[in-house]
Amino acid sequence: MLGRTAHGLFWMFRYLERAENTARLLEAGFHMALTRDVATAEEEWRSVIEAFGQRAGYEAKHGTYTGHQVWNYLLRDPDNATSVIAMIGAARTNARSVRSAISGELWEAVNESWMEISKLLARPVAQSSVGEAVQIIRRAGTVVLGAMTGSMLRNEGYHFARVGTFVERADCIARILDMKYYLLLPSLSYVGSSLDTGQWDQVLRSVSGDRAYRWLNAGQIDARGIVEFLVLDDRFPRSLAFCHSALREDLAALARIHGHEGESDALMRKSGTRISDLTIEDIFDMGLHEFLLEFLSANRAIAGSIAEDYRFLA
Incomplete structure (x- = not known):
């Protein structure tokens, strides 16, 4: 192609x-x-x-x-x-x-x-x-x-379409979560204070995750639980973990079709290992804002490497 x-x-x-x-x-x-x-x-x-x-x-x-x-x-x-x-x-x-x-x-x-x-x-x-x-x-x-x-057809065109989808979805979800977290809980440290549950509910609704989250958590709206769901739960198709898991699979499929791996595959493995090793406590200890900035930077690097590996516009 x-x-x-x-x-x-x-x-x-x-x-x-x-x-x-x-x-x-x-x-x-x-x-x-x-x-x-x-x-x-x-x-x-x-x-x-x-x-x-x-x-x-x-x-x-x-x-x-x-x-x-x-x-x-x-x-x-x-x-x-x-x-x-x-x-x-x-x-x-x-x-x-x-x-x-x-x-x-x-x-x-x-x-x-x-x-x-x-x-x-x-x-x-x-x-x-x-x-x-x-x-x-x-x-x-x-x-x-x-x-x-x-x-x-499940060929390279299909995989490039999915790669574009999940690169962008991961970027948008991380931005939404970072923006809403700062609006709702300005302090960088996690505090067990009362939060505006109506607004956290809207965070879930903005990513079509409200029903799935409630089903998994018996209807309880909790900031820590929502962050864990949107970042680490790879069962939800708009979580950061799911997006990068799907992205890794499609890049691997492209590597098999082309017969070699590129820098984007190495970056994806690094990102996958990073997310799979994290717990929600690790994220809040680091600071959610800092974690999301790091994630967004890694996501941009992956997108740039994909363009280089497959010679976009060449």
């Missing part, structure tokens, strides 16, 4: 995953802000912007953090290169460039999703329409992944 085709598949699914996770975080922020006073709601919206590293761009355009400004900036603002509409458009462009490497069903799912979301976001989104917009974006991600899983 040509490097530019691998690049197109990798980034097509990174963009799709990023758009979906933006919608998930936006939905969580929206529900939290509705229950807060004006000042606290503004802090919530600021944290949503900061989670995606968009504070500078946002503040260059807006002086305040009102909900209407934030969700339209994230969903459709033409000055925001990482808005949902921009990400869906970039995914479609990449899908078109690799049409010979994907199934017809997958192309149709991406193209139809783009048309539906473009129509939805053609005008500013009102508060009454935020829920509908988020649902449509999340459904688009589910439909595209379903088309990929159900119709693509």
Whole structure:
């Protein structure tokens, strides 16, 4: 497979995953802000912007953090290169460039999703329409992944698509967890104080983990338990452990197809060993923020090595 085709598949699914996770975080922020006073709601919206590293761009355009400004900036603002509409458009462009490497069903799912979301976001989104917009974006991600899983040959194209998905998902989940932890528990040390269980519940909802977590923990919302679930529980498909386990498997499959391993495989083994050896006590002793920064750095290094190993754009 040509490097530019691998690049197109990798980034097509990174963009799709990023758009979906933006919608998930936006939905969580929206529900939290509705229950807060004006000042606290503004802090919530600021944290949503900061989670995606968009504070500078946002503040260059807006002086305040009102909900209407934030969700339209994230969903459709033409000055925001990482808005949902921009990400869906970039995914479609990449899908078109690799049409010979994907199934017809997958192309149709991406193209139809783009048309539906473009129509939805053609005008500013009102508060009454935020829920509908988020649902449509999340459904688009589910439909595209379903088309990929159900119709693509299990060749290198399939594995590059999955690699892009799990690199991006791990990055987004780590950012959401870091941002929400700082909003809810500013102290770096773990304290058994009373936490806002409603907000921790929204953290779980933002990653579709609320039902799974409750089933495993008899419905009890606990900060330490939630962090353990989202970081270390490899049964949950949006945990950091699951993402890197899946990423390791797909990189191993690519190495078998190509007949050699690269730097990305070595980095994945190192990351896998690191996570498998950790306990929740280790993470809190280190500091959750410090652990997540380390994880994000390792995830970026893996993504960069994948591009080098498989000569993206070559």
